[in-house]
Amino acid sequence: MIEELEKVYKYKYMLVSKEVYSYSGKLFNDTVYTHEKNKLIPLKKDKPTSIYGGYSSEKSAYMVIIKILKKNKSNIYKVVGIPEIYSEKLEKLKLDDTKTYVEKFREIINKQLNKSEINNYSIVLDKVMYNQLIFENGEWMTLGSSKERHNAKQLVLENKIIAILDEESRRAISRKDGISSELDMVYEQLINAIRKDFPLYKKYIETLENHKDEFRQLPINSKYDSKGKKSGDGKFDIINDIITGLHANGTRKDIKILGLSEFGRFKSVITFSENAKLIYQSPTGLFERRVKLKDLSK
Structure with a gap:
């Protein structure tokens, strides 16, 4: 049984299927913009956008x-x-x-x-x-809208990478000698995976490559102030954000330390x-x- 499970874990393509649907609900996107934004939709017929602002899209x-x-x-x-x-x-x-x-x-x-x-x-x-x-x-x-594509390919990680990132052993493993260099290796593996298997993300490769040094200099774990607010990014969290942005859905992540805004969003x-x-x-x-x-x- 264990051998069969390990065999499945090594598959490079994971089957993903989603329910297709039509939308029924609100007529406009919720955000109301000021009149300074171009091409707005009036809030009501008697409220011109030049005065009251409006919605950006239907x-x-x-x-x-x-x-x-x-x-x-x-x-x-x-x-x-x-x-x-x-x-x-x-x-x-x-x-x-x-x-x-x-x-x-x-x-x-x-x-x-x-x-x-x-x-x-x-x-x-x-x-x-x-x-x-x-x-x-x-x-x-998959189509997330008429102007937004979502990734539909699932990321498959090697067993050794899963072991490094496993939540249960995270606290213990963070004290292990060499874990920082192992996380550097995971970062490199993610770039290689994007280059090889995720052509939709090709626009991000150069940015990820150019920020390798910034990633190597990060601490293993993120830092938090006395109020529990994050004050600095760590390697574990950055890698988790990259993996989240690679999910087979519309999830996106802002990873400022790497110069990435809305990583995983494809709007055009x-x-x-x-x-x-x-x-x-x-x-x-x-x-x-x-x-x-x-x-x-x-």
């Missing part, structure tokens, strides 16, 4: 994927959000008036496109759920190539169907 009920035709270039596939404020009306129109539904649907999409895109796109998928699994160029990701306009694959999984993740975007747009 909450999306679900996403769509459109194909944008590019002259003399490869077509791109773009993710666009469908705001919750329109979702109920769209569902009703879809049943009662198909023509009006299509017109309204495109009108909502057009608001999120630039002039060159509005007349050059077709709808590939009219409903893409949150947590939809997608694979492209070695990157495993989301586009794919025609070879990106949408992966539809069973609840267990044991069964799946993979479809390339180019095959959906034929």
Whole structure:
């Protein structure tokens, strides 16, 4: 039994499956911004943003994927959000008036496109759920929103690293001779893992490499003042923050000592190539169907 468990621990790919869903709830992001911020949504019709400020963005009920035709270039596939404020009306129109539904649907999409895109796109998928699994160029990701990707690949640590980081033995191991250099080795191993298995995180590699000396100079454990507030970072906590930012979800960490802000967050306009694959999984993740975007747009 122990040998079988050790064999499983050494697997380099851990099966991860998540429930896909559409959003239903608040219409806007909670934060209200001052009038100094551009492109705000009014709090109410009679409250202009120039005086009262407003919301920065609407909450999306679900996403769509459109194909944008590019002259003399490869077509791109773009993710666009469908705001919750329109979702109920769209569902009703879809049943009662198909023509009006299509017109309204495109009108909502057009608001999120630039002039060159509005007349050059077709709808590939009219409903893409949150947590939809997608694979492209070695990157495993899920959709956290129309502008946010989440890592979908689980980090697998070697047994010797797990032993070093184990919470139960942490106090005892921190007194062991050489533990500081062992933590330096763990830091190096994490960089190597990102370089080899996490292409989604490639933008962080240079920063992590450039801060090796800062990490080596840290104490083993974080320091706290008399009130229990952290006053200085330690190697154990920094490594734990890096591992947390590598989780297969939307967790992000600010690691200031390493010059990292929101480590693990991937927020930008989301586009794919025609070879990106949408992966539809069973609840267990044991069964799946993979479809390339180019095959959906034929």
